[in-house]
Amino acid sequence: MIVLKGAEVSARIKAEVQQMLEGLGGRIPRLAIVRVGERPDDLSYERGAMKKMEAFGLEAKSYGFPETISDARFKEEFRKINEDPEVTGILLLKPLPKHICEKDIENMIDPKKDLDGISPANIAKVFAGDPSGFAPCTAEAVVEVLKANEIPIAGKRAVIVGRSMVVGKPLAMLLIKENATVTICHTKTVDLPGTCRNGEILVAAAGRAKMLNEEYVSPGAVVIDVGINVDNDGKLCGDVDFGSIETQAAMATPVPGGVGTVTTAVLARHLVQAAG
Ligand code: NAP
Numbered sequence: 001m002i003v004l005k006g007a008e009v010s011a012r013i014k015a016e017v018q019q020m021l022e023g024l025g026g027r028i029p030r031l032a033i034v035r036v037g038e039r040p041d042d043l044s045y046e047r048g049a050m051k052k053m054e055a056f057g058l059e060a061k062s063y064g065f066p067e068t069i070s071d072a073r074f075k076e077e078f079r080k081i082n083e084d085p086e087v088t089g090i091l092l093l094k095p096l097p098k099h100i101c102e103k104d105i106e107n108m109i110d111p112k113k114d115l116d117g118i119s120p121a122n123i124a125k126v127f128a129g130d131p132s133g134f135a136p137c138t139a140e141a142v143v144e145v146l147k148a149n150e151i152p153i154a155g156k157r158a159v160i161v162g163r164s165m166v167v168g169k170p171l172a173m174l175l176i177k178e179n180a181t182v183t184i185c186h187t188k189t190v191d192l193p194g195t196c197r198n199g200e201i202l203v204a205a206a207g208r209a210k211m212l213n214e215e216y217v218s219p220g221a222v223v224i225d226v227g228i229n230v231d232n233d234g235k236l237c238g239d240v241d242f243g244s245i246e247t248q249a250a251m252a253t254p255v256p257g258g259v260g261t262v263t264t265a266v267l268a269r270h271l272v273q274a275a276g
Pocket of ligand 1: 138161162163164165166167168185186187188189192205206207208211226227228229259260263
């Protein structure tokens with residue numbers, strides 16, 4: 001089984017970003033990372049995104065707010081960031097605490113600064129196959145991994161486990177745009193292993209540690225693991241039981257070191273696009 005490392009894909013995107021930066025005449029785009037509370041996974045994603053922006057020669061600033069901030073106050077603070085001409089693009093770490101209306105923020109965010117495709121305008125573009133908006137970075141990262149490794153998508157059966165608005169659904173649209181035949185699975189899917197085995201490309205985005213084993217993978221399949229979980233020993237792991245699929249799959253992305261690093265590279269590319 002070939003291990004599809006995210007670092008190689010990220011390096012290609014970095015070269016692309018540097019070329020795009022040259023066209024900005026010395027202007028350095030700035031990312032605003034907006035976080036409410038201090039959830040460990042948010043902090044870890046924030047650290048990764050800050051490091052990546054720096055490595056790509058871009059600026060990033062973190063805007064952290066206490067978990068107790070009121071809905072009205074947060075909206076006021078968010079409005080300021082959204083309207084700040086110094087802010088080129090925004091990454092909102094989600095989910096927000098329950099007392100803050102996430103929908104309102106999704107409606108407020110300027111689609112031109114909405115680097116992770118959460119606004120209705122950008123979502124509509126993804127579903128319409130219109131590339132002029134921003135798709136959610138993780139969904140785009142999956143397509144990027146396939147393309148960078150010259151894995152054919154057109155005409156292939158792609159099976160996605162997960163139907164969230166950040167990964168499963170937008171990814172289905174991006175893969176359809178690439179002419180794949182797409183099946184989306186979820187918790188009510190009957191015979192999940194059998195349905196997954198039908199996939200020539202299998203994408204795991206369920207958020208269940210090591211759930212997909214050899215029973216779910218057909219011989220020669222390409223397996224892309226989007227999951228970021230912690231296993232029983234407290235170690236970072238994906239949705240795929242990596243060891244058990246080694247003799248079945250042709251190729252697979254590891255966790256860590258797979259899709260995650262490509263996601264932040266795509267975020268960087270979106271940031272430079274937003275500045276253009
Ligand atoms: P989510 O909103 O919790 O959605 C999970 C989806 O998986 C749901 O549609 C759910 O089905 C389905 N699912 C859960 N358990 C299942 C099961 N046992 N059988 C079949 N389907 C099942 O999660 P998300 O935000 O999409 O994230 C998914 C994973 O990707 C998480 O591990 C997350 O940490 C990771 N992630 C990674 C990146 C990255 O950059 N690599 C970025 C974002 C997220 P129902 O709809 O029926 O509930």
